[in-house]
Amino acid sequence: MNIKQQFNLIPGIILAFILYSFSQALNNIIGTEILMYEKSPFSTAMLAIILGLILGNIFNIRKGFLIGLDFTQKYILKLGIIFLGIQLKPFEFIQFGTLAIPLILICIIAVLIVIKLLVRWIKISKGMSYLIAIGSTVCGTTAIIATAPVINAKKSEVSYAIANMTVFGIFAMLLYPYFANYYFQGNELLAGLFLGTAIHETSQVAAAGVIYDQQFNSPETLNIATLTKLIRNTFLVVMIPLFAFLYHRGEKVDKKYSIISIFPYFVLGFILMIVIRNVGDFIYLTENNKMTDSWSTVVNIIGYSAKIFLTMSMAAVGLSTNLKDIRKMGFKPFVVGLVSLLTVGLISIFSIELLTKIIT
Numbered sequence: 580m581n582i583k584q585q586f587n588l589i590p591g592i593i594l595a596f597i598l599y600s601f602s603q604a605l606n607n608i609i610g611t612e613i614l615m616y617e618k619s620p621f622s623t624a625m626l627a628i629i630l631g632l633i634l635g636n637i638f639n640i641r642k643g644f645l646i647g648l649d650f651t652q653k654y655i656l657k658l659g660i661i662f663l664g665i666q667l668k669p670f671e672f673i674q675f676g677t678l679a680i681p682l683i684l685i686c687i688i689a690v691l692i693v694i695k696l697l698v699r700w701i702k703i704s705k706g707m708s709y710l711i712a713i714g715s716t717v718c719g720t721t722a723i724i725a726t727a728p729v730i731n732a733k734k735s736e737v738s739y740a741i742a743n744m745t746v747f748g749i750f751a752m753l754l755y756p757y758f759a760n761y762y763f764q765g766n767e768l769l770a771g772l773f774l775g776t777a778i779h780e781t782s783q784v785a786a787a788g789v790i791y792d793q794q795f796n797s798p799e800t801l802n803i804a805t806l807t808k809l810i811r812n813t814f815l816v817v818m819i820p821l822f823a824f825l826y827h828r829g830e831k832v833d834k835k836y837s838i839i840s841i842f843p844y845f846v847l848g849f850i851l852m853i854v855i856r857n858v859g860d861f862i863y864l865t866e867n868n869k870m871t872d873s874w875s876t877v878v879n880i881i882g883y884s885a886k887i888f889l890t891m892s893m894a895a896v897g898l899s900t901n902l903k904d905i906r907k908m909g910f911k912p913f914v915v916g917l918v919s920l921l922t923v924g925l926i927s928i929f930s931i932e933l934l935t936k937i938i939t
Contacts, residue, residue: 587643587646587647588646588647588650589647590643590644590647591643591644591645591646591647591648591649591650591651591895592647592648592650592651592655592891593647594644594647594648594898595647595648595651595655595891595892595894595895595898596891598627598630598631598634598891598894598897598898599623599627599887599890599891599894601630602623602624602626602627602630602890602894603623603890605626605630606619606621606622606623606626607619609621620794622756622789622790622793622794623789623793623890624786624789624790624793624889624890624893625753625790627890627891627893627894627897628749628752628753628786628893628894628896628897629753629897630894630897631893631894631895631896631897631898631899631900632749632897632898632900632902633897634897634898635897635898635899635900635901636900636901636902636903640898640899644898645899648895648898648899649895649899651891651892651894651895652782652892652895652896652899655888655891655892655895656781656782656785656888656889656892657845657848658888659785659884659885659886659887659888659889659891659892660781660785660805660809660845660848660849660885660889661845661848661849661851661852661885662852662881662882662884662885662888663785663801663802663805663849663852663882663885664848664849664850664851664852664853664855664856665852665853665855665856665878665881665882665885666798666801666802666856666878666882666885667802667806667852667853667856668853668856668857668860671802671806672806672850672853675768675771675772675802675803675806675807676806676810678768678772678934679772679775679776679806679807679810679811680810681930681934682772682776682807682927682930682931682934683776683807683810683811683814685926685930686716686776686777686923686926686927686930687716687717687814687818689922689923689926690712690715690716690919690922690923690926691712691716693918693919693922694708694711694712694715694915694918694919694922695708695712697914697915697918698915701911701914701915702911703911703912703915704733704736705826706730706731706732706733706736706826707732707736707739707740707912707915708915709726709730709732709822709825709826710723710726710727710730710732710736710737710739710740711740711743711912711915711916711919712822712919713726713818713819713822714740714741714743714744714779715743715744715779715916715919715920715923716814716818716923717811717812717814717815717818718779718780718781718808718811718812718815718843719744719748719779719780719781719783720741720744720745720780721780721781721812721815721843722815722818722819723737723740723741723744724737724741725815725819726818726819726822726823729819729822729823729826730822730823730826730827739912740912742912742913743912743913743915743916744779744780744916745896745900746913746916747779747916747917747919747920748778748779748780748783749783749896749900750920751777751778751779751783751787751920751924752778752783752784752786752787752790753790755773755774755777755778755787755924756770756774756787756788756790756791756794756795757794759773759774759791759800760791760794760795762928763931765795767797767799767800767803768799768800768803769931769935770791770797770800770803770804771788771799771800771801771802771803771804771806771807772803772804772807772927772931773924773927773928773931774787774788774791774800774804774807775803775804775805775806775807775808775810775811776807776811776923776927776930777923777924777927777928778808779920781808781809781812782889782892782893782896784804784805784807784808785801785804785805785808785889785892786889786890786892786893787804788800788801788802788804788805789801789886789889789890791804792886798882805849806849809843809846809849812843812846813843813846815843852881856878859874859877859878860874862874
């Protein structure tokens with residue numbers, strides 16, 4: 580990327596940051612000054628995406644902003660997720676990971692079966708059904724874009740599938756944090772596992788975790804949800820070759836795909852931050868160490884920055900989403916998308932309930 584291209588990113592990034600800052604200020608005004616609550620009943624991340632959707636569809640966002648907004652959604656989001664690793668410890672990574680993997684496997688298998696049965700009834704294209712299936716079970720838009728070339732999906736099918744992930748993912752992102760807190764009675768572990776397995780996109784899971792944290796003062800739920808989702812993302816390495824095999828079964832296929840090109844490397848950054856946190860704790864959090872306060876400050880700054888970056892990415896998603904394009908896409912694929920969302924949510928709840936009975 581040359582210097583000119585780097586400068587082109589600035590307007591969109593600044594716009595996302597301004598909307599984040601405005602959402603933060605508005606949230607405080609609504610909660611403490613208008614409603615007179617000690618804490619706002621809304622969250623900054625929720626306001627950022629809702630305001631982004633409203634502003635992005637009322638005003639014509641110029642192309643000069645869209646480049647930076649796209650960068651914010653892709654890379655600043657990943658930086659925010661990497662920074663979240665500073666809040667976890669290795670034993671938590673192992674503990675939560677061993678709980679998350681069986682839940683993820685159950686959800687993936689269940690959704691694939693339901694979508695296969697539903698597609699026979701509702702009759703959408705084979706390519707569309709595969710894209711919606713992998714987007715719903717693994718990691719949303721990223722999985723769709725990575726899978727499309729290996730099953731020769733049409734551009735229209737890719738657009739429909741991505742619209743599915745956007746619409747239902749936003750719906751889940753805004754509602755599931757409140758549902759999870761109510762249904763699991765404030766249990767941080769169970770709420771985090773649910774958010775991490777029941778919502779499509781990495782950005783949406785992270786935002787749902789931020790909303791939960793902001794509303795119910797639970798950074799642990801944010802950490803668990805993010806970790807669960809990142810483990811889920813790594814299944815992309817297995818699912819894409821599997822889908823390619825199933826789609827082209829009986830055909831001669833010359834097209835090759837690289838596991839290296841589809842692996843979500845920011846997961847490694849997340850793990851690296853966990854290691855840095857724990858090495859730092861071992862070195863600095865000892866008695867009579869003069870650097871203890873400084874290290875704690877660094878950890879807090881990185882953790883707070885992660886939430887800013889995640890909220891900025893949600894503002895960028897809202898500003899970039901064109902509701903007119905989504906309305907043109909017909910209803911059949913959205914029926915499949917809705918059913919897959921509900922299926923993964925219900926299976927997640929059932930699996931979590933079953934798991935708690937086994938381990939207690």
